Amino acid sequence: MDTLANLAMGFGVALTPYTLFLAFCGCFLGTIIGALPGLGPSNGVAILIPLAFALGLDATQALVLLTSVYYGTMYGGRISSILLNIPGDEPAMMTTLDGFPMARQGRAGDALVISGVASFTGSFLSTVGLVVIAPILASIAYLFGPAEYFALYLLAFATLGGMTSNNQAKSAFAACLGLGLAMIGLDNSTGLPRYTGGNLHLMDGIDFLVAIVGLFAIAEIFIFIESHGRNSAIGVTLGKLTIPWGDLKATFGTMMRSTGLGFVAGVLPGAGASLGSFMAYMAEKSYVGAKGNFGKGDPRGVAAPEAGNNAAAGGAMVPMLTLGVPGSGTTAVMLALLMTLNITPGPLLFKEQPEIVWGLIASLFIANIVLLIMNVPMVKLFVKILMVPAWVLMPMVTMVSFVGIFSLTGSYFDMLLMIAFGVLGYILRKLDVPTVPVILGILLGGQMEDALRRAMVISNGDWTFLFSTPIAVGLWAFAVLGFLAPMFLRKMLKRPPVPDSANED
Amino acid sequence: MASDRIFGLVVVIGALAFFAGALAIQTSFMSDPLGPRVFPILISGASLLCGLAMLARPDPDPEWPARAAWMSMSVALVVLVAYAYTIVPLGFLIPTAIASAAIGYLIEPKAVQSAVMGAALSVVLFVIFKFGLGLGLFAFPRALMG
Incomplete structure (x- = not known):
């Protein structure tokens, strides 16, 4: 009952005409951002954060706007997957496998409606899951002291690169790079500068928004210039839209199973939406077995990854909050x-600022419903917007990034820093070094160091304190396991099965 | 192979420099047991291991762009830096139009199309930012506006 009362309070905070208007704007923008190839959930939300501040929105309003954008991108990614065979963002990759064949069979409209409903099912149910699980996890998290937090941060860094990157050394380096950048600025406890080189601009440290916009948005500009925007959209046709009730009924079970899988993938550290959609698709394929028409336009192949990735997006909010x-x-x-x-x-957030948490959760529900209403009938409009060519889109992204950072900090130094991060992001992308751990390092570096130093204050410099509780030891074990496991799994997955004759000699 | 070897070497040198930097951090007599140096030293140690791992087992080379693409990207870099320096003294409209046109041209080299797009984008964004979102932007050089 407590949860329901909290939820009611959340809706009280989030359901004002102005916030509804913001939710609507956010969903609209988010769907477009998700659909446009080259703009995904991360960089889409990143370039809008500075603008949300420049607008002077308060905490709840900013949260409503940007969570709507976040959920919107998860819906939007499917549009270009189905119509163009180009995933609008990474999690929508699996949707191309059956979505595009459906579009070629003239069933693009059906595929869009099925995937829209699947997206809704996935994210709605996973938000329900968030409501149920988050308070329980929050009460366990009370037991965490600095030693546990240090281990937890380590776990996050160890697993984040794991599943998606190909080289553990590179993802570990990316995390170190981020942590190192977080050290720049004044030291929290002594107040003395570190790594500033005497530069006054660096005394406050590097603003993580500058780093995020640089690594995600500006780096994308270089990628587009290199490829001459070859990935942009041309020639899309979409017939009349009808709602395929039969298919929706037939894929109901698929959506439920995929939602469950996706949610679990989202809650686990280091998995995220891409893995959620991958797992959901593969599981559904093997569940249906030979009867299925997977890869050739099976509606279940559209429903599974979309429900999976949206459920994972909701699940990923659990450890974050x-x-x-x-x-x-x-x-x-x-x-x-x-x-x-x-x-x-x-x-502490759940205890001290419940109106923020529950307002955020309520806004997730609102965003979902707005997105369903918006995505099914208005899909034609989004298809039109999808035709914006790269030579218009990329300058626009550049200018929005610059204006956002400029209005946030008002300094040319931060704009230069953003460009530097853009160059760094391009080089890292080329060398197959993941950029997400860099961001996470910059975000969490200060807190991770704080946790370690507080632990040492408590234990008076005794390092064994870090392994003094069962929770901490467990987290360390998972961190080591999470870091090492992908190395072996990758070998097993990639190495072709050895033919029998090879074993004889 | 070569790319990763060079990158690994850069990482190793960077890690050593970061270590040297950590030793140079001033510390105060009132510090906590750990002090401000230990965590950066841990980071430099971990990066060093990563760099050595990259040197030992480099990945295959990525597909680096051709010379022309390098040129385009360098031009883009110069344009962006110039934009960062000029947006305050010259106002929003003129630098934005030039920078957007340049980036558009670099993606699809059609001069007239890019110029028109640049000018239009600059005006549209200015109206949205200034009047829609209420940001404090200046259209033209402040000296001219008085």
């Missing part, structure tokens, strides 16, 4: 948003 440790790139950006709003996620 309760522990302050995001499990994916986009939740890292959401954490940046909360930190700029001076909100520290974690168990």
